[in-house]
Amino acid sequence: MQLVTPQQSIKDEITLSIIVPVFNEQEMLPIFHHHLAKVLSTQSESSFEIVYINDGSTDDSWNIMLDLESHYANIECINLSRNFGKEAAMTAGIDHAKGQAIVLLDADLQDPPELIPDMLAAWRQGYDVVNMRRSARLGESKFKCWSAHVYYRLLDYLSDVPLQKDVGDFRLLSRRVVEDIKQLSERSRYMKGILSWPGYKQTTISFERPERAAGETKWSFIQLVKLGLSGITAFSIKPLRIATWAGALISASAFIYGFWIVIKTLIFGEAVAGYPTMMLIQLFLGGVQLLSIGILGEYVGRIYAETKARPIYLIMDKEKNSMMNAMAKKHG
Numbered sequence: 001m002q003l004v005t006p007q008q009s010i011k012d013e014i015t016l017s018i019i020v021p022v023f024n025e026q027e028m029l030p031i032f033h034h035h036l037a038k039v040l041s042t043q044s045e046s047s048f049e050i051v052y053i054n055d056g057s058t059d060d061s062w063n064i065m066l067d068l069e070s071h072y073a074n075i076e077c078i079n080l081s082r083n084f085g086k087e088a089a090m091t092a093g094i095d096h097a098k099g100q101a102i103v104l105l106d107a108d109l110q111d112p113p114e115l116i117p118d119m120l121a122a123w124r125q126g127y128d129v130v131n132m133r134r135s136a137r138l139g140e141s142k143f144k145c146w147s148a149h150v151y152y153r154l155l156d157y158l159s160d161v162p163l164q165k166d167v168g169d170f171r172l173l174s175r176r177v178v179e180d181i182k183q184l185s186e187r188s189r190y191m192k193g194i195l196s197w198p199g200y201k202q203t204t205i206s207f208e209r210p211e212r213a214a215g216e217t218k219w220s221f222i223q224l225v226k227l228g229l230s231g232i233t234a235f236s237i238k239p240l241r242i243a244t245w246a247g248a249l250i251s252a253s254a255f256i257y258g259f260w261i262v263i264k265t266l267i268f269g270e271a272v273a274g275y276p277t278m279m280l281i282q283l284f285l286g287g288v289q290l291l292s293i294g295i296l297g298e299y300v301g302r303i304y305a306e307t308k309a310r311p312i313y314l315i316m317d318k319e320k321n322s323m324m325n326a327m328a329k330k331h332g
């Protein structure tokens, strides 16, 4: 398969970078690499690189990566100093990738490497972003599928940036999009939003997302809720506006209701009554106030994290081979 685009003049330029964040995937890595290598075997050796990012795995993932790196060509391994989370690991990969096109891939084969040639074909037709839409999610609970469905639509409604529904991190990005994304230095990193932010010419390919081939999902329900909240607060200020509108609406209703009570007392001379109504209103208002303060706190917390401006990730080790030194290592 010919990978080099017409605009590519330098022969050795890397055409495709595959970025793979890895957290405790010791069972998956050899199987994953085998699949990926099979797909890439159709490409010329110098035209691709695989960037594995070890996101602070506590199992043998890093050693397995190093082993892969010593046996196969064009692999770069990055070892983060601890677990920074998938969003930070992908950021590290994006910062290091040199390809004219980059593809973000999970290590559990839920993003099938077999689709990469189709993504490249779309890129060669001139698209800057190839979104991979999940038309079905196999092996996931009904609740997860339903909540993901609702969440993507809610976020799209709230967000000021158009976000693609049912599209995860699995996408292809052209070099110019990658360069733009590298300028987004926010700490609160919701990658699905960040990847969508630059825009450009986009296309979507649908696929059925298979089950994880081995190992377990790294996300607990609480972590998914946190990620979801970070997506909303990072890409929308509508919740603050909703709180303001709710406040305005409740104040207006309270004014009308108060007016009614005054009239009622003046006309009918009604004495103290209505304990249940009072309790209900107090509790309702207390709830709305706490909720609004909570929403405000979410945004203040994000400002706090941004002002500290800590690095998004730290690199402990880096190993990179070329085709030549992979061969040398293999034979020596």
Ligand code: UDP
Pocket: 020, 021, 022, 023, 024, 025, 055, 083, 084, 085, 086, 089, 105, 106, 107, 108, 110, 212, 216, 217, 218, 219
């Ligand atoms: N991952 C990571 N850091 C984390 C959690 C996950 O790098 O803190 C990687 C993980 O190794 C995998 C990808 O992110 O390659 C997707 O994770 P997972 O399959 O657990 O997510 P799910 O598919 O269940 O959403």
Ligand code: MG
Pocket: 106, 108, 110, 212, 217
């Ligand atoms: Mg997965």
